[in-house]
Amino acid sequence: MAANLKDYTNSLGLIPALGSVTLITMPSVLLLKIIFVTVISILLPVASSLLTHNFIISAILGLLLAIVSSFLVFFFLKPLQDLIKAAQSLESKSKDEIENLERQRDGAIAEKSKLDEILSTLVDGVVALDFNKNIVLLNKAAEEITGYTQAEMVNRPIEELVHIFYDQEEITPKTYCQSSLNQIAKLIGKDGKESKINLSTAQLDGGVQTNVFCILIMHDIAKEEELEKMKLDFVSMASHELRTPLTSIIGYLSVFLNENKGKIDQSELDLLEKSLTASQQLLILVQNLLSVNKIEREQMSVSTQPIDYLPVVTKAIEDLKDLAVQKNIILNFNPPSNLPKIMADPIRIPEVITNLIANSINYTNPGGKVEVSLQVSPNEVTTVILDNGVGIPKEAIPYLFNKFFRVSNQTQQASKGTGLGLYISKSIVEKLGGKIWVESEVGAGSKFYFTLPLAERKSEGAINNKTFTGHEIQAGALNY
Amino acid sequence: MNPQSKKILLVEDEDFIRELYVRQLTKEGFLVKSVPDRQTGLNLLKTETFDLLLLDIMLPGMNGLQLLREFKTQNPNSPMVTILLTNLGQEAVIKEGFELGAQAYLIKASYTPDQVVSEVKNALSGGQSTPPPNPAPTQ
Numbered sequence: 063m064a065a066n067l068k069d070y071t072n073s074l075g076l077i078p079a080l081g082s083v084t085l086i087t088m089p090s091v092l093l094l095k096i097i098f099v100t101v102i103s104i105l106l107p108v109a110s111s112l113l114t115h116n117f118i119i120s121a122i123l124g125l126l127l128a129i130v131s132s133f134l135v136f137f138f139l140k141p142l143q144d145l146i147k148a149a150q151s152l153e154s155k156s157k158d159e160i161e162n163l164e165r166q167r168d169g170a171i172a173e174k175s176k177l178d179e180i181l182s183t184l185v186d187g188v189v190a191l192d193f194n195k196n197i198v199l200l201n202k203a204a205e206e207i208t209g210y211t212q213a214e215m216v217n218r219p220i221e222e223l224v225h226i227f228y229d230q231e232e233i234t235p236k237t238y239c240q241s242s243l244n245q246i247a248k249l250i251g252k253d254g255k256e257s258k259i260n261l262s263t264a265q266l267d268g269g270v271q272t273n274v275f276c277i278l279i280m281h282d283i284a285k286e287e288e289l290e291k292m293k294l295d296f297v298s299m300a301s302h303e304l305r306t307p308l309t310s311i312i313g314y315l316s317v318f319l320n321e322n323k324g325k326i327d328q329s330e331l332d333l334l335e336k337s338l339t340a341s342q343q344l345l346i347l348v349q350n351l352l353s354v355n356k357i358e359r360e361q362m363s364v365s366t367q368p369i370d371y372l373p374v375v376t377k378a379i380e381d382l383k384d385l386a387v388q389k390n391i392i393l394n395f396n397p398p399s400n401l402p403k404i405m406a407d408p409i410r411i412p413e414v415i416t417n418l419i420a421n422s423i424n425y426t427n428p429g430g431k432v433e434v435s436l437q438v439s440p441n442e443v444t445t446v447i448l449d450n451g452v453g454i455p456k457e458a459i460p461y462l463f464n465k466f467f468r469v470s471n472q473t474q475q476a477s478k479g480t481g482l483g484l485y486i487s488k489s490i491v492e493k494l495g496g497k498i499w500v501e502s503e504v505g506a507g508s509k510f511y512f513t514l515p516l517a518e519r520k521s522e523g524a525i526n527n528k529t530f531t532g533h534e535i536q537a538g539a540l541n542y
Numbered sequence: 543m544n545p546q547s548k549k550i551l552l553v554e555d556e557d558f559i560r561e562l563y564v565r566q567l568t569k570e571g572f573l574v575k576s577v578p579d580r581q582t583g584l585n586l587l588k589t590e591t592f593d594l595l596l597l598d599i600m601l602p603g604m605n606g607l608q609l610l611r612e613f614k615t616q617n618p619n620s621p622m623v624t625i626l627l628t629n630l631g632q633e634a635v636i637k638e639g640f641e642l643g644a645q646a647y648l649i650k651a652s653y654t655p656d657q658v659v660s661e662v663k664n665a666l667s668g669g670q671s672t673p674p675p676n677p678a679p680t681q
Contacts, residue, residue, distance in 0.1 A: 305629065308651070309556075309559060309650050309651045310556065310558035310559055310562070312651070312654070313558075313562050313655045314558070314562060316654040316655065316656070317562065317565075317566060317654070317655050317656065320654075345651055363633060363634065365633070365637070407633070409633045409636065410633070
């Protein structure tokens with residue numbers, strides 16, 4: 063706009079002062095025009111009076127000249143008037159534009175403070191990166207997580223300030239900005255400040271215009287972990303405290319029942335028998351909760367040693383004979399003739415086998431059969447528990463070993479189980495280096511398998527004898 | 543084995559459990575003394591000899607194994623049989639107990655008092671020196 067005004071005024075032979083009509087310098091062309099008119103209007107009457115010596119003619123000539131020069135002056139100064147007008151209109155126009163610009167600027171500031179306000183209320187840290195992985199924007203939560211201030215971070219490359227690790231491996235911005243991520247990671251910020259975060263990243267499609275390439279959203283999970291720990295501590299404490307009086311209740315009831323069989327009426331004895339059964343179920347629940355608690359705290363310790371497996375299985379069968387007899391179920395065990403020692407935890411492994419056999423008994427109808435057998439292979443012993451019970455629906459099998467999962471099948475007795483036994487068994491077997499799985503068909507029965515490594519693996523001997531190459535052994539390992 | 547000639551010391555802080563075990567063991571003819579804490583137990587062990595010690599490994603404010611450790615230091619050649627009374631999930635302490643010379647352990651919650659009595663009989667007759675645990679099924 064200023065350029066146009068200048069052109070316009072130049073065309074008139076004037077140089078304006080913007081926003082004012084004051085002429086700072088009088089341009090030479092206009093000056094000459096005014097001087098010319100002035101000179102003519104003075105010189106012509108003088109000349110005419112000198113030539114005519116007649117006052118009346120001189121006066122008429124002077125009057126004519128005055129009229130002509132007035133016209134001339136008016137004509138010459140017309141552009142100047144136009145300029146004044148134009149300048150006045152320009153002044154009002156520029157005022158509008160400046161006001162408009164001011165409004166736009168205020169609007170932009172309001173937008174930015176709105177965005178800042180929203181970002182600052184977010185509990186998650188937000189960091190925006192440009193194409194060079196420099197930080198262009200971050201919010202207050204990101205400052206807290208990283209330990210840096212806004213001033214320390216903006217326009218700086220993120221990898222100079224913030225380091226992100228998955229497990230032990232550092233992940234560069236190139237990797238985490240390449241694809242959308244959502245993962246728990248460790249963040250190391252200012253002065254080695256460590257935070258455990260859930261990091262989500264997203265790439266921006268319209269980033270070219272805004273020069274924002276990648277957004278990092280950091281969710282601090284320290285508080286959640288603290289709450290989780292408090293929950294686990296509470297479950298652990300409550301379970302321990304529940305177990306002590308329950309042990310007494312079960313002990314006293316079982317003694318009373320043993321001593322009074324035949325002495326009091328069976329219908330009255332039934333009342334106490336049911337109390338005992340319920341107490342035992344409660345105890346199982348409490349013990350399972352404690353076991354799950356240990357697994358979740360990663361405190362479930364197993365220590366393996368070579369053990370004779372046969373007495374463990376025999377003892378479990380012995381212990382569960384009563385339950386099988388009560389339910390009119392045949393419980394069979396076919397011990398193998400030669401069973402090598404296995405590597406297992408002598409305290410934990412009976413829990414697994416007892417649990418699986420009890421499960422089979424519970425989910426088999428009276429008159430059914432539960433069979434336990436052991437299969438020895440060069441590296442491991444597979445324990446198989448077979449029943450001809452109600453079976454497990456196909457769709458339930460993938461979730462069977464999940465915590466608190468229970469088969470919702472009307473053919474199965476709904477009151478049985480806590481949904482924790484198989485989860486605990488799986489955790490134990492896997493900790494011992496084995497595997498656990500099931501084959502089942504509704505109405506036909508179930509076959510549970512779990513493996514435990516042999517104390518002396520035959521294939522290890524093979525390695526020592528250099529019979530196989532490493533490659534062959536790897537392939538073999540994949541087969542089981 | 544004649545139970546009447548066998549003396550048992552029970553160290554257990556839970557009153558109800560202690561009374562019940564004493565009742566059942568006495569009923570079987572054992573001579574039973576019971577104490578609720580480590581110090582009383584140690585004092586008793588200094589003045590009397592026992593054939594079998596039933597020791598709760600979780601006593602208030604301390605690990606019951608300290609009693610066993612102190613006793614074994616003072617009487618390294620004692621023939622007294624030790625059975626640990628435990629709860630499920632105390633594997634580390636159980637292993638430590640075995641290293642200190644305990645012969646067996648019983649998971650209190652999983653054993654009825656009568657089963658405890660029969661394990662005591664087994665241990666005293668030199669039968670099953672380390673009975674495998676008998677955890678309740680975890681269905």
